[in-house]
Amino acid sequence: xxxxxxxxxxxxxxxxxxxxxxxxxxxxxxxxxxxxxxxxxxxxxxxxxxxxxxxxxxxxxxxxxxxxxxxxxxxxxxxxxxxxxxxxxxxxxxxxxxxxxxxxxxxxxxxxxxxxxxxxxxxxxxxxxxxxxxxxxxxxxxxxxxxxxxxxxxxxxxxxxxxxxxxxxxxxxxxxxxxxxxxxxxxxxxxxxxxxxxxxxxxxxxxxxxxxxxxxxxxxxxxxxxxxxxxxxxxxxxxxxxxxxxxxxxxxxxxxxxxxxxxxxxxxxxxxxxxxxx
Amino acid sequence: xxxxxxxxxxxxxxxxxxxxxxxxxxxxxxxxxxxxxxxxxxxxxxxxxxxxxxxxxxxxxxxxxxxxxxxxxxxxxxxxxxxxxxxxxxxxxxxxxxxxxxxxxxxxxxxxxxxxxxxxxxxxxxxxxxxxxxxxxxxxxxxxxxxxxxxxxxxxxxx
Numbered sequence: 001x002x003x004x005x006x007x008x009x010x011x012x013x014x015x016x017x018x019x020x021x022x023x024x025x026x027x028x029x030x031x032x033x034x035x036x037x038x039x040x041x042x043x044x045x046x047x048x049x050x051x052x053x054x055x056x057x058x059x060x061x062x063x064x065x066x067x068x069x070x071x072x073x074x075x076x077x078x079x080x081x082x083x084x085x086x087x088x089x090x091x092x093x094x095x096x097x098x099x100x101x102x103x104x105x106x107x108x109x110x111x112x113x114x115x116x117x118x119x120x121x122x123x124x125x126x127x128x129x130x131x132x133x134x135x136x137x138x139x140x141x142x143x144x145x146x147x148x149x150x151x152x153x154x155x156x157x158x159x160x161x162x163x164x165x166x167x168x169x170x171x172x173x174x175x176x177x178x179x180x181x182x183x184x185x186x187x188x189x190x191x192x193x194x195x196x197x198x199x200x201x202x203x204x205x206x207x208x209x210x211x212x213x214x215x216x217x218x219x220x221x222x223x224x225x226x227x228x229x230x231x232x233x234x235x236x237x238x239x240x241x242x243x244x245x246x247x248x249x250x251x252x253x254x255x256x257x258x259x260x261x262x263x264x265x266x267x268x269x270x271x272x273x274x275x276x277x278x
Numbered sequence: 279x280x281x282x283x284x285x286x287x288x289x290x291x292x293x294x295x296x297x298x299x300x301x302x303x304x305x306x307x308x309x310x311x312x313x314x315x316x317x318x319x320x321x322x323x324x325x326x327x328x329x330x331x332x333x334x335x336x337x338x339x340x341x342x343x344x345x346x347x348x349x350x351x352x353x354x355x356x357x358x359x360x361x362x363x364x365x366x367x368x369x370x371x372x373x374x375x376x377x378x379x380x381x382x383x384x385x386x387x388x389x390x391x392x393x394x395x396x397x398x399x400x401x402x403x404x405x406x407x408x409x410x411x412x413x414x415x416x417x418x419x420x421x422x423x424x425x426x427x428x429x430x431x432x433x434x435x436x437x
Binding site: 073082083084085087089090091093094096097098130171219220221222224225228229231234235238239242243245246249 | 315414
């Protein structure tokens with residue numbers, strides 16, 4: 001059972017920093033083996049979008065500390081610790097997720113939206129949604145149909161409204177969602193997106209067993225309202241976030257539809273996109 | 279001339295983004311987002327303290343190219359006040375008719391769309407928007423993390 005070790009503040013003597021999307025993050029530990037594993041996590045989490053540097057004294061308001069103590073892993077954020085159980089695999093998956101989230105919330109010059117993104121004929125299809133809403137499953141089906149993989153976790157919207165890639169291994173559920181498998185997009189035959197591309201469609205969807213493709217075109221305002229709950233930078237910089245979302249809405253068709261089976265849905269979606277994108 | 283009874287649009291602590299035919303308003307004090315349709319937006323913009331409700335109706339009607347009833351403006355003001363988008367709430371005067379009957383009546387006679395304000399509360403933290411990776415139940419749940427409630431520790435995900 002996780003509990004905060006709130007009053008316990010820790011500093012560690014070993015540290016590396018990385019910088020991604022304008023955010024400098026420090027990762028610390030007293031254990032060089034754990035620190036090396038954390039470095040691998042950063043490379044896996046950010047790929048080419050992070051620069052690691054050794055500068056123990058670098059100023060940063062984003063510090064993560066890791067420790068294995070009394071049979072469990074402890075994660076410290078800005079000095080305050082939370083117990084995270086004994087599983088090393090789960091702990092580093094959790095660290096991966098938190099590091100990406102931290103960068104996403106504080107990124108400079110771009111807006112992170114929790115969304116899947118694929119490229120199709122030079123435009124992006126973006127589908128916002130929280131975890132477990134089926135983004136990775138839908139992303140996988142779309143790339144099996146020939147779409148280019150951009151992300152199954154975060155849409156990175158640049159200041160001009162275009163979206164750039166933020167790849168990771170897709171987390172695909174099976175056995176009724178109780179098992180998870182991490183799959184590199186290339187294993188599904190996908191090309192990973194390179195250049196930033198304009199958004200051609202924002203699709204608001206959620207899984208409902210047996211649901212059929214039934215698109216409703218939304219107004220720009222309604223579409224943006226659907227994206228706002230999934231926008232990491234909204235709290236910190238609402239003016240910039242809304243400005244970028246407006247740029248997206250100017251060039252993208254905003255559509256809402258329930259979805260059933262991802263295989264059939266993907267085909268309907270791509271056909272609709274071909275016939276209706278701006 | 280300013281009359282203290284005239285509605286005044288709030289302009290502090292708000293981020294405003296105009297989109298075609300709608301206005302998005304983000305309230306930084308409550309972390310609420312609002313989408314005003316064209317009618318609601320027109321009424322809000324004309325609440326400058328110098329116009330009473332009838333004058334706002336006239337102004338909105340001139341913009342819309344149609345006659346606009348005072349009741350339609352009252353409906354908008356009622357919603358604007360309820361969503362804290364006015365400096366001070368103004369009590370709607372439907373002259374004893376229920377709000378529902380007012381809406382029915384306006385809907386039948388007016389070509390101008392009824393004022394609509396859609397609202398939502400943005401998640402309180404980025405964590406509530408982010409991934410549902412977990413190591414224990416404490417990191418899951420709709421309120422804490424915007425995730426399903428239970429941590430499947432064999433896969434490290436809230437389910």
